[in-house]
Amino acid sequence: MRRSRAFIPTSKEVPNDATLPSHIFLSRAGFISQVGAGLYNYMPLAKKVIKKIEHIINEEMQNAGAQEVELSFVTPADLWAESARIEKFGKELLRFRDRKENLFVLGPTHEEMMVNLVRNRVNSYKNLPLNLYQIKTKFRDEARPRFGLMRGREFIMKDGYSFHSSYKDLDREFDAMEAAYKKILTRLGLDFRVVEADSGAIGGSGSKELMVLADSGEDTIAVCSKCEYGANIEAAKRSKRGTIPEAPEAEFNKFLTPDTKTIDDLAQFFKVDPYYTVKCVAKRVIYEDVSEIVLFFVRGCDNLQEAKAINATEALDIVDVTEEELAEIGLVPGFIGPLDQDKAKHVIDSDLKNAANMICGANEKEYHFVGVDLGVISEVAYFADIAEVNEGDICPHCDGTLSFTKGIEVGHIFKLGTVYSEPLKAEFLDENGKAQPFIMGTYGMGVSRLVAAVIEQHHDENGCKWTKATAPYMVNIMVSNVKDEAQVALGEELYAKLQDANVEVMLDDRKERFGFKMKDAELIGFPYTVIIGKELAGGNVEIYERMSTQKTEVPADAVYEKLMEMM
RNA sequence: CGGGGUGUAGCUCAGUAUGGUUAGAGUACUUGGUUUGGGACCAAGGGGCCGAAGGUUCGAGUCCUUUCACCCCGACCA
Numbered sequence: 021m022r023r024s025r026a027f028i029p030t031s032k033e034v035p036n037d038a039t040l041p042s043h044i045f046l047s048r049a050g051f052i053s054q055v056g057a058g059l060y061n062y063m064p065l066a067k068k069v070i071k072k073i074e075h076i077i078n079e080e081m082q083n084a085g086a087q088e089v090e091l092s093f094v095t096p097a098d099l100w101a102e103s104a105r106i107e108k109f110g111k112e113l114l115r116f117r118d119r120k121e122n123l124f125v126l127g128p129t130h131e132e133m134m135v136n137l138v139r140n141r142v143n144s145y146k147n148l149p150l151n152l153y154q155i156k157t158k159f160r161d162e163a164r165p166r167f168g169l170m171r172g173r174e175f176i177m178k179d180g181y182s183f184h185s186s187y188k189d190l191d192r193e194f195d196a197m198e199a200a201y202k203k204i205l206t207r208l209g210l211d212f213r214v215v216e217a218d219s220g221a222i223g224g225s226g227s228k229e230l231m232v233l234a235d236s237g238e239d240t241i242a243v244c245s246k247c248e249y250g251a252n253i254e255a256a257k258r259s260k261r262g263t264i265p266e267a268p269e270a271e272f273n274k275f276l277t278p279d280t281k282t283i284d285d286l287a288q289f290f291k292v293d294p295y296y297t298v299k300c301v302a303k304r305v306i307y308e309d310v311s312e313i314v315l316f317f318v319r320g321c322d323n324l325q326e327a328k329a330i331n332a333t334e335a336l337d338i339v340d341v342t343e344e345e346l347a348e349i350g351l352v353p354g355f356i357g358p359l360d361q362d363k364a365k366h367v368i369d370s371d372l373k374n375a376a377n378m379i380c381g382a383n384e385k386e387y388h389f390v391g392v393d394l395g396v397i398s399e400v401a402y403f404a405d406i407a408e409v410n411e412g413d414i415c416p417h418c419d420g421t422l423s424f425t426k427g428i429e430v431g432h433i434f435k436l437g438t439v440y441s442e443p444l445k446a447e448f449l450d451e452n453g454k455a456q457p458f459i460m461g462t463y464g465m466g467v468s469r470l471v472a473a474v475i476e477q478h479h480d481e482n483g484c485k486w487t488k489a490t491a492p493y494m495v496n497i498m499v500s501n502v503k504d505e506a507q508v509a510l511g512e513e514l515y516a517k518l519q520d521a522n523v524e525v526m527l528d529d530r531k532e533r534f535g536f537k538m539k540d541a542e543l544i545g546f547p548y549t550v551i552i553g554k555e556l557a558g559g560n561v562e563i564y565e566r567m568s569t570q571k572t573e574v575p576a577d578a579v580y581e582k583l584m585e586m587m
Numbered sequence: 588c589g590g591g592g593u594g595u596a597g598c599u600c601a602g603u604a605u606g607g608u609u610a611g612a613g614u615a616c617u618u619g620g621u622u623u624g625g626g627a628c629c630a631a632g633g634g635g636c637c638g639a640a641g642g643u644u645c646g647a648g649u650c651c652u653u654u655c656a657c658c659c660c661g662a663c664c665a
Contacts, residue, residue: 035598
């Protein structure tokens with residue numbers, strides 16, 4: 021491509037709403053343009069990058085034995101009613117009616133559609149397993165789209181669905197997909213981590229997220245310093261503490277504790293480590309038809325992890341409650357404890373099971389219990405893992421310590437089981453001629469989000485740094501002065517030669533100054549820019565490597581070989 | 588969905604408190620010239636329904652009402 025003919029509207033101006041590097045540079049470098057909230061046009065450069073990512077995904081999916089399909093974007097709302105997700109998904113589902121007044125939704129994900137495609141067409145265990153996928157535009161009417169391609173309403177996703185006759189086979193496929201996804205991200209040149217995740221609204225058991233590591237990531241992940249363990253903070257586990265602070269010694273007693281409503285106050289009042297205090301987090305737990313106040317107890321040094329709390333209560337959602345609401349049902353904010361707690365349902369963090377020498381609220385204003393042994397309620401109370409891990413906690417798999425890092429979720433794989441096949445009555449006949457619902461897995465990967473993720477991980481203050489696998493053009497030939505015939509001639513020659521070698525190459529033949537074209541090349545982020553300029557008089561040109569920002573001088577007649585070698 | 592903000596040239600934004608020539612700047616674009624190793628300089632140009640609708644007024648970018656869009660913080664987020 022000749023730069024003079026290319027549609028690449030670059031700009032020095034930053035869009036006023038862009039804060040993330042990927043958003044800023046993809047806009048400035050002429051990859052994307054916004055048309056509405058969370059809606060973007062892909063211009064030629066972005067389209068090329070997307071195709072490259074799709075190509076790699078396709079190759080790895082073929083290798084893994086998955087077959088590509090493409091399902092209708094507009095999907096009948098009936099299907100969504102069958103799985104009951106039309107309510108669950110809520111306003112994120114964009115609904116509309118056709119001229120015959122039939123209700124449709126724009127597909128935000130395609131579990132129902134894929135199950136519908138397969139049911140009644142695959143009837144026998146002999147035809148399983150089956151793995152079908154598509155790469156397609158999705159639409160989610162996000163309450164608040166932001167961060168450019170990172171969180172758009174319309175986005176491109178690879179979504180795959182596998183069908184099995186046994187859980188064992190699902191496990192095998194799940195592992196195969198994890199391996200394939202790792203391969204894809206490795207080929208794309210990304211630094212990533214596979215982490216354990218919360219299954220969220222989609223349901224199912226096993227769930228892993230593929231996180232591209234970047235400071236701007238929206239997810240916090242806990243990673244082990246020694247082993248491979250990594251988990252989304254919503255799902256992260258830990259071992260029991262290794263070093264436990266010295267326990268306060270006290271007989272069980274009720275103690276007057278005026279004005280000590282916070283853990284800090286309490287720990288200071290008794291001069292104990294917050295480890296030995298019990299924190300109460302009161303929440304309103306929402307179910308389909310009803311809601312109620314539930315008390316969550318964790319150690320004073322811990323915090324409640326809401327995703328875990330939702331799982332522990334099987335709730336749809338959890339919201340804050342006010343002190344007034346608590347007072348209404350006879351609870352005393354600041355002095356709520358788990359002993360003799362009959363005012364509200366409660367969940368106690370499993371780390372508190374049989375914990376001794378504890379201090380907790382006495383459910384009476386200005387009083388706390390000291391010397392509490394929670395062993396007395398270990399048989400009757402409901403214990404669950406509801407505490408959020410902290411940095412420095414011990415890894416659940418080894419003796420390493422956990423630290424936090426930020427990640428961009430670019431892939432999520434689930435073991436769905438029969439969550440969709442059952443309500444949608446998608447069944448096959450097993451070896452005994454008995455009808456069984458398909459056992460399913462689902463595997464998503466955000467293609468447009470990957471475009472942004474590459475830049476989040478690879479950029480500097482001057483612009484994009486595409487990896488070799490994702491670059492829209494591998495080589496940019498910059499003719500410094502287009503009035504210099506020798507420079508132009510060499511540029512054209514190299515341009516033709518590289519094209520013949522099937523290298524994707526851009527020839528910057530514009531009548532612009534050196535600085536302008538150089539800034540432009542850095543902004544766009546070609547992995548290699550050949551600078552044909554002043555040094556040509558001495559027989560040399562330069563190769564500018566974007567990733568390292570190193571310039572290397574090479575003889576003009578060797579530049580082709582040198583480039584081929586570098587790539 | 589709650590709270591806040593902004594809509595004026597392709598883009599970034601002045602101008603709006605106090606209504607009054609022909610609505611501005613920078614940048615981008617066109618033409619000519621000078622320049623040619625880090626987004627150059629000079630000159631001349633083109634480009635606007637001041638988000639939309641209604642109203643007040645002799646007169647509205649500016650005041651009032653309605654509406655739409657976009658953005659920010661939060662909630663939400665397979």
